[in-house]
Amino acid sequence: MNIYVSNLSFGVQDDDLKDFFAPYGEVTSAKVITDRETGKSRGFGFVEMADEAASKKAIAELDGATVENRTISVSVAKPKGERSFRSNNGGGFNNGKSYNENRF
Secondary structure: OEEEEEOOOOOOOHHHHHHHHHHHOOEEEEEEEEOOOOOOEEEEEEEEEOOHHHHHHHHHHHOOOEEOOEEOEEEEOOOHHHOOOOOOOOOOOOOOOOOHHHOO
């Protein structure tokens, strides 16, 4: 199961993330997401665990836990197609409407 972890301290590394989840079962991967340009943590990451029951237990027990003085949020990761962030619902600069169309 793929798990989404947010509000991570910027000092948390991949191995730290793996260590947080290891007591609950086998962690097949743990990745803190970093900025492409700076290489610094973006404050969230993903953990994959082999066993679904262990994953659910880890989510239940770690959601709201304090790690390095920050309260983390832990949930089942949503597939890319189901995420709603960055959706501007037709607004913004790339909405296909010309600025000049509405002026005159």
